[in-house]
Amino acid sequence: MLPQTIPTLTGRRVTLRPFRESDAPLVQSVADDPLIPLITTVPTTGSLEDALAYIDRQHERLASGAGYSFAIANAETDEMVGQIGLWLAAIKHGRASTGYWVAPQHRRRGYVSDALRTLSDWALSLDEVQRLELYVEPWNEGSWHAAEKCGFQREGLLRSWQLVGGERKDMYMYSRIRSRRQTPAANPPKPMAPNSHTHTGWHYEWVREASCSITAASSSERLHIGQ
């Protein structure tokens, strides 16, 4: 069964944790980012009231079944630096998606790479998640570079996939999946008799590959990559 509360996940540089009211100033600080408010419900007003309403919406994501919205926090200081989500719109088909953002003043310090690895490892440990997806605009090298570092594979270009800022945009589709691979058995079976269908001391085991993906998740307001 999927967790009924938002867990706290520990990475190397980041902690993924539920949002707090004290995160409002960071949310306010990204109000004029050219991309974040277009792909999320981050308010463009920069007001404290709207930032707190955004934080309330993140708490509601789990109750509504949309998914898990985490604040990305610096692991040492617990200061919020961004947001990452695990979205469940297609979970009955074994698919989930992710999306993220980091405030400009905290970029290029490896926060998203670590957040995505941490979220992906956790997500693919859940029985319900067989595949984790991510949609990234081709120009967004920082995003797809982080995804590839986390084991996501580019599967192709989705043409005119999504409205971003009133324009239809192409998206690279990335995914990370669970896979079966051969691992040595802890107690290899004895050699089998001739004509047996089992020939080796290997068995198959379900493993979680590292993978990072982002996809659009639905919200009551509009489709977003990052909520």
Ligand SMILES: CC(C)(COP(=O)(O)OP(=O)(O)OC[C@H]1O[C@@H](n2cnc3c(N)ncnc32)[C@H](O)[C@@H]1OP(=O)(O)O)[C@@H](O)C(=O)NCCC(=O)NCCS
């Ligand atoms: C994309 C974004 C999430 C990257 O966050 P970040 O914390 O700066 O990423 P990282 O520091 O983990 O960097 C990941 C890799 O990409 C590289 N990178 C980061 N930004 C880059 C950029 N603008 N151009 C080229 N490479 C970049 C980093 O050098 C790093 O590679 P390295 O480890 O080989 O050095 C951040 O720029 C952002 O929030 N942008 C706006 C919202 C957004 O685009 N969200 C994703 C939508 S798909």
